[in-house]
């Protein structure tokens with residue numbers, strides 16, 4: 368997939384990086400990424416990936432903008448209240464970068480529809496706000512063989528993990544949360560700048576993964592403490608009894 372002169376100009380600050388170059392920029396252009404959730408995490412991930420020139424972005428979110436979202440979701444403005452987040456995110460992407468093909472999907476991901484929505488993507492980034500969605504997304508990614516970058520933020524704590532086949536997100540959290548569909552942010556609160564930090568970290572990890580920069584991150588979970596302002600990293604062990612990836 369070649370780059371046009373306009374794209375070579377646009378991405379010059381990427382292409383000059385030895386770790387990216389023309390080869391890396393073409394990988395970004397060829398990439399098909401699904402973003403589940405255009406909320407706090409998505410508000411950092413979607414602009415970063417669109418600006419970076421990821422060729423195809425599918426933005427999946429069933430919600431409408433509410434004023435209570437605006438402290439952590441700078442994709443949206445006050446006048447957007449009541450309108451579809453997926454559609455507004457699409458408009459944002461088109462205004463930012465005409466070279467990105469974005470597709471909005473105004474649906475809630477569940478165990479029934481996840482595989483159909485996520486198939487034919489090279490990477491899924493999950494920034495949803497509840498365990499039922501995260502587990503449905505994870506199970507579908509395992510079944511489809513698609514790498515999953517999971518990012519979450521609540522209160523002052525954030526986590527970002529990259530999963531590919533096994534270990535999977537279900538190995539990490541277990542089976543107890545399948546019916547857990549509470550909105551963590553509504554119940555527990557979240558700092559807006561925290562979701563921006565965690566979402567930007569997720570976007571960086573996604574770009575590194577797509578281009579092939581840095582060390583292997585599959586199976587690593589990065590944890591951010593927004594009070595101590597520190598990151599730490601742990602390995603996720605595979606659960607041999609995991610009902611999603613255990614027999615993989």
Ligand SMILES: [Zn+2]
Pocket residue numbers: 533534535536537538539606609610611612613
């Ligand atoms: Zn698993």
